[in-house]
């Protein structure tokens with residue numbers, strides 16, 4: 001399932017793999033990026049990274065970058081991470097929905113069609129995908145990139161605003177990845193509500209794992225719950241989120257850093273960690289029922305003790321698992337973001 005590679009990096013409790021883009025998509029991205037002058041793309045990529053790193057205290061420097069170069073920079077610098085993030089959430093989705101029941105996908109704020117590429121390998125019954133975005137040029141890129149897929153599913157594109165009153169056709173799975181934050185705050189509730197009305201089985205939102213990204217996820221969570229949605233992940237309960245600043249609910253996904261990304265970022269490491277926040281809402285009640293606990297931060301492993309920060313239906317808790325516990329083996333391999341459901345969990349100290 002998914003695109004996890006076998007490249008393991010020791011990372012506290014549980015190894016973390018990093019994801020690599022499928023070769024056909026990598027080649028299609030490279031071909032699209034090569035349509036533009038390499039120097040312009042490099043300048044745009046540096047400006048894009050500057051913009052992503054900006055904070056209210058240290059805003060990015062405004063730069064005159066041609067829209068085409070911005071788009072190419074997005075393909076170069078961001079698609080590997082957004083693809084990995086969506087694939088991660090796709091793996092979680094497969095816990096809750098039979099992937100074989102998803103014949104249609106609606107990607108809202110699709111950009112270059114990242115969600116289609118990330119999810120198609122996991123959806124054996126997918127026959128059609130509709131990619132919606134307000135940027136027609138990105139949709140052109142999405143159509144070109146879609147040729148890198150094996151062609152099992154047909155793809156159509158629609159240029160429209162996510163807050164439009166007219167709705168695209170419903171689909172089994174609706175995805176809104178890294179798009180809600182770009183919708184104006186006033187229009188966000190409407191965009192979420194319309195997306196939900198289009199979902200026959202499930203609706204997935206992925207956002208950057210920042211405090212602001214989580215705020216948007218929590219807004220969507222409250223709205224969807226009030227419309228009868230079942231929030232199946234990551235929350236193990238339907239109560240208010242117990243996390244309080246300076247903590248916020250997110251998870252980290254490790255992504256391969258290409259040679260070009262390393263050059264542009266002046267970085268040596270061959271990977272980077274992408275913080276993500278997400279939400280999976282289903283139309284039908286989950287089966288099996290929601291996970292009882294989810295690991296909400298990196299487990300701490302010391303000699304003879306694994307400490308697991310978890311979210312539970314009664315709030316946040318810290319589980320201490322020692323070598324004497326039956327759950328020891330599971331705890332040694334436990335990973336941030338995963339459900340915690342070892343058989344012997346009831347014997348643990350909370």
Ligand SMILES: C[S@@+](CC[C@H](N)C(=O)[O-])C[C@H]1O[C@@H](n2cnc3c(N)ncnc32)[C@H](O)[C@@H]1O
Pocket residue numbers: 078079082083108109110111112113114115132133134135138160161162163176177178179182183184
């Ligand atoms: C950061 S990109 C994410 C693209 C893709 N989903 C991914 O994960 O790589 C955000 C996309 O949302 C689109 N977008 C932003 N606001 C929108 C709106 N109000 N209506 C339609 N599309 C919008 C942008 O044009 C852009 O393609």
